[in-house]
Amino acid sequence: MFNDPDLASDAAGTVPPAGVNTALSRQAIVDDRRAVFGYALFEQPRDRANDSTVVLDAVSDSGAKAIAGEKIVFLHCAIENLDSVHLDLLDPDKVVLEVITRDGSTAEDIERGLAGLTKIRESGFRLAFGPAVLEPAYASWKPLASYVKLEMSGLERDQAERYVKAARSTTRAEVVAEQVDTVEQYEMMRRFGVKLFQGQWFSQPAVISDKSVQASQATIIQLINLVRREADLDEIEELIKRDPTLSFKLLRMINSCGFGLSVEITSFRHAVMILGLNKLFRWATLLMTVSRPGGAAPAAGTTAVVRGRLMELLAAELMPQEDCDNAFVVGVFSLLDTLLGMPLDQALSSVTLPQPVLDALLRNEGQLAPFLALTKACESGDDVAFAKAADELQLSNHQVNWAHLQALMWADQLDR
Known part of the structure; x- marks a missing residue:
């Protein structure tokens, strides 16, 4: 695969996953000082309704540390497929399971999910949920949440503020603002007290000026x-x-x-x-x-x-x-x-x-x-x-x- 022997030697000892039809992507989650807090790993094409099979394979094969250094990683997992995830291959200190919920879930679906999530939480894994966990129907899940992730795409100011207040008043979870693509979005969420962000904003110049090089x-x-x-x-x-x-x-x-x-x-x-x-x-x-x-x-x-x-x-x-x-x-x-x-x-x-x-x-x-x-x-x-x-x-x-x-x-x- 590699023309440069130095490059080939870097890959030695690791076997690529077979039959991969999707591509692995990593996006930084940063704090309010713009320092890396962790990484969200996901597949492309990106299908939030399904598991990140390639990501789970990569983390279990190579280890979270190999992919994210000393940082934690957030992995997507569909709620109904959590039983099939080989959690014994993952390090609970390094991995946060980002649970994907389905629209139209019944009370029975939510109750069944609670049993599995409680078991996973007791094994040491932290759990992240979307804004659905703030709804009354998911009240039983709220004590399990370590993170609540809010997508900024299409989210109005008033709605964003309500979500942040609800997360603070009804959970112990930390809010992560994702799909933060502008300085305005970042500043708005920071004013609401959010301290973790994911998106393209960090790769944009914070200040463009005619300054001299140090x-x-x-x-x-x-x-x-x-x-x-x-x-x-x-x-x-x-x-x-x-x-x-x-x-x-x-x-x-x-x-x-x-x-x-x-x-x-x-x-x-x-x-x-x-x-x-x-x-x-x-x-x-x-x-x-x-x-x-x-x-x-x-x-x-x-x-x-x-x-x-x-x-x-x-x-x-x-x-x-x-x-x-x-x-x-x-x-x-x-x-x-x-x-x-x-x-x-x-x-x-x-x-x-x-x-x-x-x-x-x-x-x-x-x-x-x-x-x-x-x-x-x-x-x-x-x-x-x-x-x-x-x-x-x-x-x-x-x-x-x-x-x-x-x-x-x-x-x-x-x-x-």
Whole structure:
């Protein structure tokens, strides 16, 4: 599957799920400081009426920690199918079961569900419900709720406020506002006292201003430009040595499992020689992503790293290695406006990048643009965009799902 042996080694020891016809997506759940609280895992095409079979298989096979690091994961489960879920394969400390209810459930259906949910709750799992749990018919379920999830799509202000007040007064559950796609939605729910959010809002620039790049980021940009023009090794080493933070991060990151090196790096010159210019360029783009000025969203940095790795793995199916490297950079830099708090064209103007990278990022053109579109669709749950991009690249859902799972695991292994 992989053209790059380093990429193939990352997947060693894991067997892809057979017969997968849907694709795995992960979306961050963030707190009111825009830090990652956990992840919602779901399938594409997204069918909220059914179980997330691919997700459950992935978590039980690979473990929640491999997919979400130290964070918790929210998994969809249809209420009538909970008996068939192999809960003994899941870690109750890492997994929240998001219970999907059916419209038109009878009192008998609700009572039957209560028995199963009580047993699951007693085994240590936390449960999340939609707003239906706030209705009188589901009163017996309310003590079991750890989270109540409210979809912002089509939810008016007054209705949202009523739901939040009802959750507070009748349950001990924490409210999660999902499908939060605008700053206005986020601010409204935060005023109501909601502290957990899920949606696309965190990947949007919180502030767009003509601010200067911080000192450490300026050094990273200099490093990227030196590497791109294949500067002398002494010049590159001198730049790294001038910035203690940069020096420390270089030695720490390249000794991590993320680069798969078999020797320990102890000096900057040795680091540059061992890595080579291509991998040094990759590392510099990663470092630009995770250096977060002005309180930029940590979730955006994680998302950017996943984007880069996913684009690289998908490109490895169809392109030579040089193009795969460019795909990685496109994914990582696709959220640079958010991370630096300035328009993307302005952020990229200070960095020398290959033309195919600029075409994809600034004009949504060229051979890398469809990979970026597919990667974004994997995050958003946009089934139409996902199907269009996957079809354009002639990639199966199985290929996308497997690459996405590997990208999630790789990103969470990086010691940032």
